[in-house]
Amino acid sequence: MGPKTVSLRRIELTDWRDVHSWACLPEACRFQPWGPNTEEQTRAFVLSAVEGWAHRPQRRFAFVARYGGAVVGMGELRVRSVEHRQGELAYVVHPKLFSILEDEWRSLSSPPPAEAAAFGAGRVRAGRWP
Numbered sequence: 001m002g003p004k005t006v007s008l009r010r011i012e013l014t015d016w017r018d019v020h021s022w023a024c025l026p027e028a029c030r031f032q033p034w035g036p037n038t039e040e041q042t043r044a045f046v047l048s049a050v051e052g053w054a055h056r057p058q059r060r061f062a063f064v065a066r067y068g069g070a071v072v073g074m075g076e077l078r079v080r081s082v083e084h085r086q087g088e089l090a091y092v093v094h095p096k097l098f099s100i101l102e103d104e105w106r107s108l109s110s111p112p113p114a115e116a117a118a119f120g121a122g123r124v125r126a127g128r129w130p
Helices: 013-023 039-052 098-107 112-125
Strands: 006-010 060-067 070-081 086-093
Touching: 013 039, 013 060, 013 070, 039 060
Parallel strands: none
Antiparallel strands: 006 060, 060 070, 070 086
C-alpha cells in the first residue's frame, strides 16, 4: 500500500457525518462565528454547500479534504465580488489530525489550501469567474 496523501473533492451530502466529527467540537470552532454544531446544523450546512455547486452564477465552491481515503477537513472558496474579482478561501482540519496534516502539507508541492486557491485563480484567468 502506498503512502497516504491529501486530496480534494467536491463535498457530497453523505459527508455530513465526517464534517460533524469536527463541527461539534469546541476546539474546532473556537475562533469561528459558528458552532459547536448540532447534527441538524451540520446537515443544513453540508446541504447548503452541496447546493452551492448548482447555483448560477456559481459563487460557492466547497471541497472536502481526504487523507488516506478518510474525510478529515474541508475548504471553501467563495466569490465576494465578480466586478473586483475578489474571493475568500477558508478551510478547517479535524483537530485530531491537524499536526499530522500540517507536516504533510508542508512537504507537498501543492497543499490542499493552495490547490483550492489555484482552482479559483484558474477560473479568473479563464474568464469563468464565478
